[in-house]
Each structure stands twice: as C-alpha cells, then as structure tokens.
Amino acid sequence: MAMDQIISVVEVGGTDRRFRDCRHAGDVPTQHLESCALAVVNENCVGRVAVYCNPYLEDSIGVLGGWACIDDEKVSAALLNWACDRLKTMGKLKVIGPMNGSTWYSYRFCTSRSKPAFFSDVDTPLHYATQFENYGFEVESEYISQQADCLFANADIISHFERRYLNNGYLVRSFHANSAEEELMKIGSFCIEAFDQNLYYSPISPGEFVELYLPVLPHIDPRIISIIEDSGGTIHGINFCLPNLLDPEGKEYIIKSLAKRRGTPVKGIANFLMDYTEKIAQELGYTHAIHALMQVDNPSVRISKRHKGEVRSVYRLYSKSL
8 A cells, every 4th residue: 555545444334335345354243343443545445343342241351353454554553543442432451352242253363274264264364463463462362273184983982982871871963954943052052051161251042042053054964963962852062063165075074163061970071072973974984174263272172182183273362451
C-alpha cells in the first residue's frame, strides 16, 4: 500500500454486507457481539475486526474476533487500535483473540503448517499471527494438529477391553445416523459437561450445540464415531471423528473430539476409544489419522504420540494487557 494512502476505520453492523464480504471472510456469530469495524482505503475494504463481550468470561476480559486483513502492518495496527480503544472505554483490562465470541466458534490463528489444511481446520493466512505479535500480543495458549501415517490398532487388546466393558454393563457403539439430531443432542449434553474446564469455556445449551453441528451431518461417517455408554444410555466417553473431505484420496480421517465423562468409573476410556476407532478406520480403508487442534498440555497429545502422531500444524490464541 502506498505510504500516503489514508486508512479509515469505519464502524459497521455485524450483519452489514460489506463486513461479511470483506476479504471473503463471511459471517461472524452474533452471540456476545458488541461492535464491528472495517478498514477502508480508497473505498476498498482491506480489513475487518469484531469486538465481543462474553458475560461468561471475567469482567475485565474483552474478545477480538472476525479478523481479516491484508498483509499490511499499518492496516492491521489501525484496526487493532480501534478495537483495543473500544474495549478500554468499556473498562476491559485484557483482550484475547482471535475468538469469534467463544471457543464454540472459530478461534486461534494457524502459525505454521507442513501439510495442506484439512476439513474443519483453522485455515488462516500466516501473516494474521504476525500482525497480532507485532502489535504486542503474547501467546495465551498453543495448540497442535498431529498426523499418524501408520495405523496399528491391536485387535486382540481391543477385543479384551470391549468384553470387559460389556461385562460391566457398558456398550461400545457407533453414531446412530437414523436418529442423528437426537444423537447430537445427547452428545451435546455430554460435551458441555466434559469441556467445562477448558480454557475460556462458555456454556451453551444442547440445542445450540445441535445447531452448530447440523451443517456437519451430511459429511459424517457414523462408523468412525465411537461412543461408550452405560445401560441407562448415559455417555461416558466419545471419539468424534470425521472424514477429511479435503483429502483427494479419501484415506484420512480427523479425530475432532476425544473426551470422557469426568469422574467416570470406566478406566482407560480415551486410549480404548482411540484404538477402537482406529481399528474400524483401518477396516474401512483409512490409512492416515489427523489428531486435530489439541492444546499442547492436554492428555490427548500424549495419546496421539502413542499412535505415532507427528506435528503437521501449530496454532495460537493470543492475549494483551490494555
């Protein structure tokens, strides 16, 4: 951009078409949305930002999301100045981002990758992270996706544990596609409880969870979603997986959520579900597993490494004192 060009930051509504179309970034969630702005140069939109106030976070914390910006530090600084000033006037002392309101929606920037983005990946231009870092944001939390290129599930060990679970009144099953919305409601209730200790967690209702995942339903392979539940139908663990629709050979599947019920008496659930799903995936012709978007200090990383997972991409969530 030429040195003498004037950058205007213009406040707009979150549903404004100019905001949606800016940098082809699309709509942002309106839950907890406080304000939005565009960076404009010569009547051209060159960047955008959204400010969120999530009541489930500490009162002193504001949130930045909806980020899209050309690779120009003056433009990014103008947008971040506007957003941080907005949050200061609201009494906020700290800002986190990128996050579209809460962790149920898009958050984090990709900072490096050795392979192309996968289906449901955080696929942001690498210069976005640089823009935040140059403005003074620091890393709040880091995440990785790993890939296992050699599936090696041991059928005998899996059968042994499955029999043990069955003998103790637990059922191991796949996703019931013929009652998909009911299944999502049940999984939503489980996930809302299982994830409530996660960093910057915000509660949602099971119905809101269903709305989030309904667009994914046409793309699932129910055979690679593995669930353990008790005789009353209460879920104790889940390995929610999806085919990688961006893999031209159709050989990759994505482990999106691996979780267990807090306090469950069932031992070894997470490791078992990983092995169990891997065995089924092998039988279906999958040859690669992507362990997606794990916080670096989460036990899932250890399980991924046991399955020979190698880092394929890194992501960061940032924060800054105001």
